[in-house]
Amino acid sequence: MTSKPLSTLPTELATELTFAATALGWLRENLVHLAGALVVLIIGVIAARLLSRAADKALTRSERLEPTVAKFLGNIIKYALWAVVLVTVLTQFGVETTSIIAALGGLALAVGLALQGTLSNVAAGVMILVQRxxxxGETISAGPVLGTVSGIGLFTTEMVQPDGLYVMVPNNELWNKPIINFTRLPTRRFELQVGISYADSIQQAREELLALAKADARVLEDPAPEVFVSALADSAVTVGMRVWCATGDYLAVSWDLTEVAKLRFDEVGLTIPFPQREVRTVAAAA
Structure with a gap:
């Protein structure tokens, strides 16, 4: 271990003494600011934690907010409170916070522009979770997407298609399109269109369809089933039937009524004609 020359000791000692005197002088001048900053920091930390916990409890207990949205909003409130505490502490030292806030704002703007697509999905996810x-568990369609919702996140929504395929859809794609919810309401209407021959009895077709509707226990009495002539087509008279049923029974009711209507019409002699076209030949004049 090499020893330092004796000639350098006075210079180093003088430098250390100068630094200590400067630090002591700065401490004396800023003692009040340090004490104030320490008090503000302690009070701010306690207040931020209390307010953050209170906000988390209030958001979690709200029945109108999904847990994901409640957690997201709770984190925003927490970080905002910490930012306020930090700015207040810096103010106690006489630091000009305007430039810092402006720099943070510019940074936030740059990050927002870089993550524009991602942030739009987050905004759409928040709106979906809030508006519901x-x-x-519900079955929806939005644009070309059709399936049962299996999970809702801030960025994407997970769905399972009727054929069993898994689909992950960006929330922005769902929020910007009309959403049809097939299972939200408890009841749903089914409409059956059947064509009969012009030679057949409309009244008989009406009675047979009403009898089929009344015979099915899944068809609701209120609203009552309706049978009507919906069109006079080229080859057939189109008779329509509208019935209401529970949403969970819709597919089964639609399949069963379509099948029994065909079988019943065959039994009573009501024909479902094929498209026909009458062709006349006109002899040319001699």
Whole structure:
């Protein structure tokens, strides 16, 4: 271990003494600011934690907010409170916080522009979770997407298509399109269109369809089933039937009524004609 020359000791000692005197002088001048900053920091930390916990409890207990949205909003409130505490502490030292806030604002703007697509999905996810156009377990369609919702996040929504395929859809794609919810309401209307021959009895077709509707226990009495002539087509008279049923029975009712209507019409002699076209030949004049 090499020893330092004796000639350098006075210079180093003088430098250390100068630094200590400067630090002591700065401490004396800023003692009040340090004490104030320490008090503000302690009070700010306690207040931020209390307010953050209170906000989390209030958001979690709210029945109108999904847990994901409640957690997201709770984190925003927490970080905002910490930012206020930090700015207040810096102010106690006489730091000009305007430039810092402006720099943070510029940074936030740059990050927002860089993550524009991602942030739009987050905004759409928050709106979906707040407005609740659909929930987990409900079947929806939005644009080309059709399936049962299995999960809702801030960025994407997970769905299972009727054929069993898994689909992950960006929330922005769902929020910007009309959403049809097939299972939200408890009842749903089914409409059956059947064509009969012009030679057949419309009254008989009406009675047979009404009898089929009344015979099915899943068809609701209120609203009552309706049978009507919906069109006079080229080859057939189109008779329509509208019935209401529970949403969970819709597919089964639609399949069963379509099948029994065909079988019943065959039994009573009501024909469902094929498209026909009458062709006349006109002899040319001699």
């Amino acid at each position: 156009p659909f929930r987990v």
